[in-house]
Amino acid sequence: MGRQVLVTGGTGYIGSHTVVELQAVGFDVVIIDDLSNSSADVVDKIEKISGIRPAFEVFNLLDSVKLEAFFEKYSKIEAIIHFAAFKAVGESVAKPLAYYRNNLVSLMNILDCMSKYKVPNLVFSSSCTVYGQPDQLPVTENTPKKDAESPYGNTKAISEEVLRDVVKVTPDIKVIALRYFNPIGAHPSALIGELPSGIPNNLVPFITQTAAGIRKQLSIFGDDYNTPDGSCVRDYINVVDLAKAHVVAINRLLNNSNADRYEFFNVGTGTGASVLEVVKTFEEATGVKVNYKIVARRPGDIEKIYADTTIANTVLGWKAETSLHDTLLSAWNWEKKIRNIE
Numbered sequence: 035m036g037r038q039v040l041v042t043g044g045t046g047y048i049g050s051h052t053v054v055e056l057q058a059v060g061f062d063v064v065i066i067d068d069l070s071n072s073s074a075d076v077v078d079k080i081e082k083i084s085g086i087r088p089a090f091e092v093f094n095l096l097d098s099v100k101l102e103a104f105f106e107k108y109s110k111i112e113a114i115i116h117f118a119a120f121k122a123v124g125e126s127v128a129k130p131l132a133y134y135r136n137n138l139v140s141l142m143n144i145l146d147c148m149s150k151y152k153v154p155n156l157v158f159s160s161s162c163t164v165y166g167q168p169d170q171l172p173v174t175e176n177t178p179k180k181d182a183e184s185p186y187g188n189t190k191a192i193s194e195e196v197l198r199d200v201v202k203v204t205p206d207i208k209v210i211a212l213r214y215f216n217p218i219g220a221h222p223s224a225l226i227g228e229l230p231s232g233i234p235n236n237l238v239p240f241i242t243q244t245a246a247g248i249r250k251q252l253s254i255f256g257d258d259y260n261t262p263d264g265s266c267v268r269d270y271i272n273v274v275d276l277a278k279a280h281v282v283a284i285n286r287l288l289n290n291s292n293a294d295r296y297e298f299f300n301v302g303t304g305t306g307a308s309v310l311e312v313v314k315t316f317e318e319a320t321g322v323k324v325n326y327k328i329v330a331r332r333p334g335d336i337e338k339i340y341a342d343t344t345i346a347n348t349v350l351g352w353k354a355e356t357s358l359h360d361t362l363l364s365a366w367n368w369e370k371k372i373r374n375i376e
């Protein structure tokens with residue numbers, strides 16, 4: 035078995051895709067997940083894809099007693115990828131304390147255990163939300179961070195500060211934070227993908243559920259923005275490409291090739307796409323019309339953001355490879371699979 039990596043939140047959307055990519059290059063993966071936003075059968079699907087069943091422990095990272103017992107049991111872990119967090123923007127506005135407690139205390143418990151059990155490497159799941167609405171585009175890693183639009187976004191910004199301050203006084207650990215733009219799509223096998231519970235907040239699952247007839251109509255939140263077609267612009271990144279960025283980051287940490295002990299990278303495609311362009315590209319890729327209407331802007335939405343990926347491409351040595359067309363097709367194939375649509 036290869037070098038052992040812990041993936042927290044490993045049955046989640048990005049976590050499960052990352053487990054598959056880690057196993058594909060020989061890592062021995064252990065998952066911790068509390069199943070608050072995913073299901074245990076994702077482990078079966080991972081095994082079906084990779085042929086290897088990852089070790090899997092079910093508990094919440096707020097339980098520091100269970101977390102210490104975990105590290106007593108799994109004493110060969112060399113690196114951690116920390117995905118486990120609450121991530122619904124709207125919900126975080128309604129339940130700020132739950133979000134600050136879960137997302138921040140979980141990270142602190144992980145950091146405590148890294149020191150206690152001598153685990154030197156951490157990849158942290160961060161977000162472009164730390165940039166707010168940038169004054170200049172594309173955003174680089176040095177674009178000034180702005181006040182987060184939501185408690186969810188603020189937990190990511192605060193987590194980055196916690197990591198910076200802990201690394202400063204903990205010479206034995208190294209951290210890479212990956213600032214995701216908008217993850218979309220699904221594994222080519224259509225065995226794993228995004229499974230939002232209830233009405234999707236995010237654009238692409240709402241599109242695929244509308245195309246599948248589960249939702250009557252997509253509401254496009256505003257077409258009066260200062261963008262080419264008036265709808266908001268985002269940097270939509272394929273989830274498998276994003277998963278591969280985590281493997282590159284883990285190798286960078288394990289091979290001690292990172293200059294600083296705390297690095298952060300924008301993980302996007304470098305290309306912006308508007309909501310209307312995503313809808314059009316989905317229709318072209320799938321041949322399925324999307325019923326939509328333009329409605330009022332959604333509070334908290336920023337107008338446009340997309341990444342400058344120069345540092346990720348040159349320093350990290352990673353680049354997104356999958357087109358928006360193929361990514362949206364993978365999302366549709368996944369939707370059809372889980373709804374038994376031919």
Ligand code: WQD
Nearest residue numbers: 121123161163216235236237240253254255266309332335
């Ligand atoms: C994208 C665009 C909407 C739904 C959030 C988080 C971010 C990350 C990804 C966790 C916007 C428009 C959406 C709909 C629409 N999450 N839209 N109709 O808000 O850019 O980012 O999710 O890591 O941290 O902030 O993603 O998919 O919700 O919206 O018109 O039914 O699609 O207005 O312009 P967002 P999104």
